[in-house]
Amino acid sequence: MHDQVAFLAFVTLAAVLEQAYFSMQVIWARRKYKVSPPSTSGHPCFERVFRAQLNCSEYFSLFISVLWVSGLFFHQGTSSVFGLLYLYTRYAYFHGYAESAQGRLKPMYASATILWILIGLSTAGLLDYLLSAYFRVEILKSLGRWFL
Amino acid sequence: MHDQVAFLAFVTLAAVLEQAYFSMQVIWARRKYKVSPPSTSGHPCFERVFRAQLNCSEYFSLFISVLWVSGLFFHQGTSSVFGLLYLYTRYAYFHGYAESAQGRLKPMYASATILWILIGLSTAGLLDYLLSAYFRVEILKSLGRWFL
């Protein structure tokens, strides 16, 4: 089983490290702008860092879910590459948002696009699996024969 | 391994799509009620949509966790059916909450009930597995022999 998921596990670990980095940025912003817990409002710069982290955190489990579904049912390598790209766009999003609300937009669209690609790969992989398992229709294999 | 998790992966994908739909509702509510990020307060209608999405998002990973544990250790089909029911109650919750704070209550109780059922199935499945693996006591099999 390990060889089917090693790269997915690697991207998952990288995603956790990225979230840990974002959380530390919030702690530093709390100190810099003197916003003591449990308060979450104050200087706009703090609020942007706080919202950026919260947004990445909300999307974390969605990302991990489609990463694994597409990795298990479509193709592990492809999913892992898009997974790493996603983490890069999230990094750009976080720092863009920390600078200005405007700065978050471009990487936000990029990260959403990659998430939709992973959703698409998951759907393709799952449909292909279910069709071939229950109806003996093998779409991806036939497509592969045409193109490769 | 794929046949043990295909339906769980399918429900997971549906859950991700539902969360994506909720996120888009928040973006539309931000535009409609003119609440620019990073702010999260403003018109009560926006605040309700925002809170509804945040609440669904918080429960997302709890739901996915018990879906997979009950699916792997109790029964994949049963867990997947309750998983789809859960997604339906979350949809009702989101739109109920968007209309009024009162409107969230009934589907909230329904979704909580299904989550508890999945927790119950997970507990039953895990206990049965651990007892049969370490103490050679096979509860579910014996029950099955009585009822089926």
Next chain:
Amino acid sequence: MHDQVAFLAFVTLAAVLEQAYFSMQVIWARRKYKVSPPSTSGHPCFERVFRAQLNCSEYFSLFISVLWVSGLFFHQGTSSVFGLLYLYTRYAYFHGYAESAQGRLKPMYASATILWILIGLSTAGLLDYLLSAYFRVEILKSLGRWFL
């Protein structure tokens, strides 16, 4: 496959139950301090309970991710024990935070430490697997031979 993940699934189930307990505490705090949804601000005691639950909820998916990666690639038993310790420190964090912002600090550091240990175990396990699978270098096995 079940024997590779049964204990991880058990700790996951315990983590879900803990989050359910935290959520109920927020509902009770809402009633006690009369803070009706969608509002999330009011009496500082309510705000602390609310923030404590939100923080635990944010870390939930990070925790589950490293629990499973370290459990699959390092050692299931070791990861499960650290997983249970993590849940204990989160319990202490929640009740510490509910009493005072100061009270959250000690268990927060403890829970962060355990999370870093799980990240370390995941990294060690994954590196060892990838090195042995692609470069036939077996670090953990050799270390084991020296120490055991």
